[in-house]
Amino acid sequence: MTFTMPEKGRDWDSLSQEMTDRASVDVKWRDGKTAVYVFNGGEDVRDVAKQAYGAFMSENGLGPAAFPSLKKMEEEVVSMGLNLLQAPSGAAGNLTSGGTDSITMAIKAARDYRRSLNKLNGHVKLDGQGNLVIPWSAHPAFDKAASLMDLEIRRIPCRDLYADPQAMAQAVDDNTVMMVGSAPCFPYGLIDPIAELGKVAAEKDVWLHVDACVGGYFAPFARMNGVDLPPFDFEVPEVLSMSADLHKYGYAAKGASTVFFRTEELREHMIFNVSDWPGGRMITPTLAGTRPGGAIAAAWAVMNYLGVEGYREKQGQVCDVRQYIQDGVQEMGFQIVGDPKLGLMAFFHPEFDSFALLAQMMKRGWITAVTTEPRSLHLMLSPFHAKVQDQYLADLKASMADIIAGDDSSVKEARYS
Ligand SMILES: *Cc1c(COP(=O)(O)O)cnc(C)c1O
Numbered sequence: 001m002t003f004t005m006p007e008k009g010r011d012w013d014s015l016s017q018e019m020t021d022r023a024s025v026d027v028k029w030r031d032g033k034t035a036v037y038v039f040n041g042g043e044d045v046r047d048v049a050k051q052a053y054g055a056f057m058s059e060n061g062l063g064p065a066a067f068p069s070l071k072k073m074e075e076e077v078v079s080m081g082l083n084l085l086q087a088p089s090g091a092a093g094n095l096t097s098g099g100t101d102s103i104t105m106a107i108k109a110a111r112d113y114r115r116s117l118n119k120l121n122g123h124v125k126l127d128g129q130g131n132l133v134i135p136w137s138a139h140p141a142f143d144k145a146a147s148l149m150d151l152e153i154r155r156i157p158c159r160d161l162y163a164d165p166q167a168m169a170q171a172v173d174d175n176t177v178m179m180v181g182s183a184p185c186f187p188y189g190l191i192d193p194i195a196e197l198g199k200v201a202a203e204k205d206v207w208l209h210v211d212a213c214v215g216g217y218f219a220p221f222a223r224m225n226g227v228d229l230p231p232f233d234f235e236v237p238e239v240l241s242m243s244a245d246l247h248k249y250g251y252a253a254k255g256a257s258t259v260f261f262r263t264e265e266l267r268e269h270m271i272f273n274v275s276d277w278p279g280g281r282m283i284t285p286t287l288a289g290t291r292p293g294g295a296i297a298a299a300w301a302v303m304n305y306l307g308v309e310g311y312r313e314k315q316g317q318v319c320d321v322r323q324y325i326q327d328g329v330q331e332m333g334f335q336i337v338g339d340p341k342l343g344l345m346a347f348f349h350p351e352f353d354s355f356a357l358l359a360q361m362m363k364r365g366w367i368t369a370v371t372t373e374p375r376s377l378h379l380m381l382s383p384f385h386a387k388v389q390d391q392y393l394a395d396l397k398a399s400m401a402d403i404i405a406g407d408d409s410s411v412k413e414a415r416y417s
Helices: 013-021 042-054 068-084 099-116 143-146 166-173 194-204 219-224 264-268 295-330 354-363 383-387 390-404
Strands: 094-096 131-137 150-157 178-184 208-211 239-245 257-262 271-275 281-283 344-348 369-372 374-379
Touching: 042 295, 068 257, 068 295, 094 099, 094 264, 094 295, 099 143, 099 178, 099 208, 099 239, 099 257, 099 264, 131 143, 131 166, 143 150, 143 178, 143 354, 178 194, 194 208, 194 239, 219 295, 257 264, 271 383, 281 369, 295 344, 295 383, 295 390, 354 369, 354 390
Parallel strands: 131 150, 131 178, 178 208, 208 239
Antiparallel strands: 094 257, 239 257, 271 281, 344 374, 369 374
């Protein structure tokens, strides 16, 4: 690298200017030009998160005795989440740095729980390499966590886009640490049949985790708004843990997710406790050591700023945008993948390649995602998209016209990196 630290520092004004200039080549998310990576709940919500983050930027959630304020905020955030997800009394959880952290820690808890079992319900202690039985559509965070913990991943083909409980049941064996369903999965935005997965989990006596990273702070409000959703949370008695991201449809600052357990005893298998070093006892519930006070404070502030009423309104707007774009693209000959009911959707045109359409949309400043099976355009919508839904449809129409006119650009692969 040829870039070395400047000998003398620079003033904030010139740094700020330079950063603004650098950001000018980024996707115009403030104009709604992306439907992945950013959740735009509006300027006012962003401002609350920013102020709260700044106010607690130096504070450290690692030290609850030093910062009882953060401890209390975390407890309240966790409690609000548990209530929304219909957890029974005695349920517990923690705030983490993100969905990957929440998922990793839930798996760690499930693995250590299995290791701790001593011939309970005919289940012997985990002996040898454990495995995770997950649907084909589950998030890659499970693969990463499995790799970290040397667990085997068993991705089981979906049936009509949903997790297939029977096929998953067949993949479960004595070393299965966890079964997973998503609410919803990222590629299609569809909620897996959690109640049916629960029946398998009961029959096989296996830990069931629901990955509600993208839906945990959306689906409960959609249901309050009258959207007909199948059971997906702790209402299903076999669900032992859940992950739900605040930095997605919770509209909190990035670096905030929640991981939940049906009982405090299960949560305790997540906690890491070390005293065998010269620094004294160090107890950490999540993957992080130092925990950003800003992320905790921003999550707490945004949840209290919006309240149930605010979230219901935002998530209602998102569902309206999804329906509007759904109707619009169907009129243009696209087919919707499955029957999405939340903020994510995938759709494809039988006569146009989705990767070619995405390349065209990128020329028009849009950066959105694609799904590979079937090859589809993918949108993860925000309330702000209500302002640009017509522009999106118009740009899509123009993209199709350019392809018909012979422009053969295409994106090479679907990737997030
Ligand atoms: C975003 C997401 C994750 C991972 O969360 P990160 O915060 O990106 O680590 C896991 N599962 C689903 C369904 C997601 O949408």
